[in-house]
Amino acid sequence: MAAPGLFISFEGIDGAGKSTHIDALAAAFRAAGRQVTLTREPGGTPLAEKIRALALHEPMDALTEALLMFAARRDHLRQVIVPALARGDVVLCDRFTDATFAYQGGGRGFDWQSLSILELLAQDAPALGADFVQKTLLQPDLTLWFDIPPAVAAERLAGARVPDRFESQPVAFFDAVRAGYARRAQAEPQRFARINADQPREAVADEVRAALDGRGWL
Numbered sequence: 519m520a521a522p523g524l525f526i527s528f529e530g531i532d533g534a535g536k537s538t539h540i541d542a543l544a545a546a547f548r549a550a551g552r553q554v555t556l557t558r559e560p561g562g563t564p565l566a567e568k569i570r571a572l573a574l575h576e577p578m579d580a581l582t583e584a585l586l587m588f589a590a591r592r593d594h595l596r597q598v599i600v601p602a603l604a605r606g607d608v609v610l611c612d613r614f615t616d617a618t619f620a621y622q623g624g625g626r627g628f629d630w631q632s633l634s635i636l637e638l639l640a641q642d643a644p645a646l647g648a649d650f651v652q653k654t655l656l657q658p659d660l661t662l663w664f665d666i667p668p669a670v671a672a673e674r675l676a677g678a679r680v681p682d683r684f685e686s687q688p689v690a691f692f693d694a695v696r697a698g699y700a701r702r703a704q705a706e707p708q709r710f711a712r713i714n715a716d717q718p719r720e721a722v723a724d725e726v727r728a729a730l731d732g733r734g735w736l
């Protein structure tokens with residue numbers, strides 16, 4: 519019998535270092551014989567990538583930003599995530615719904631209750647496909663939260679690329695985003711693994727591997 523699908527998300531403030539570790543984890547799963555779908559949010563489909571370009575570069579208010587994130591996510595769920603999980607793939611996703619609560623909720627100050635309603639709407643089950651039958655919201659099986667002080671992340675990003683709308687925010691914004699992630703992690707401690715990202719790459723990789731060990735996935 520094919521292995522059931524597995525959904526792992528990678529979260530953290532900009533520059534935390536999550537992208538650095540996604541490819542290594544994909545290689546580990548492939549070496550274990552698993553089919554891997556590597557994707558990201560906002561993005562992952564042609565439509566969602568167009569939304570990403572708008573959300574990262576065009577001026578807009580917090581509600582517009584939140585609506586765009588969920589619109590992109592719905593298309594991504596329909597086109598990529600749900601079909602991949604149904605095939606039995608390991609889905610490695612660079613950000614998912616926790617990012618909306620952390621950035622639009624924590625960072626922009628948008629209220630969490632409204633975000634929860636949008637989350638429900640974006641996952642409206644019948645329209646996600648006949649195979650998508652579930653009673654609860656789709657959440658990752660594991661969320662790796664790369665936690666780092668904003669000043670350290672900013673130093674890593676400095677000069678690396680032209681900053682987008684989020685990357686150009688002040689440290690205080692990322693303090694609030696980080697607090698948003700902490701709140702999500704506290705609410706669902708079994709799903710979240712906090713990775714201390716303020717360490718050399720090898721030490722971070724060891725923590726990532728330790729978070730996977732014991733779950734029987736690799």
Ligand SMILES: Nc1ncnc2c1ncn2[C@@H]1O[C@H](COP(=O)(O)OP(=O)(O)OP(=O)(O)O)[C@@H](O)[C@H]1O
Pocket residue numbers: 530531532533534535536537538539674675678715717718719720722
């Ligand atoms: N442990 C580390 N120590 C020092 N520098 C690191 C470490 N991990 C990653 N970096 C560097 O920090 C920068 C940001 O890393 P990366 O792009 O992986 O972060 P990210 O969390 O994916 O950021 P973003 O969400 O903004 O794309 C890169 O230049 C990367 O080489």
Ligand SMILES: Cc1cn([C@H]2C[C@H](O)[C@@H](COP(=O)(O)O)O2)c(=O)[nH]c1=O
Pocket residue numbers: 532558559560574587612613614615617618619621622684685
């Ligand atoms: C999913 C999601 C993302 N964001 C923000 C977080 C980042 O600043 C960018 C994505 O860029 P990355 O370098 O690929 O991580 O978008 C957000 O504000 N809300 C979300 O839901």
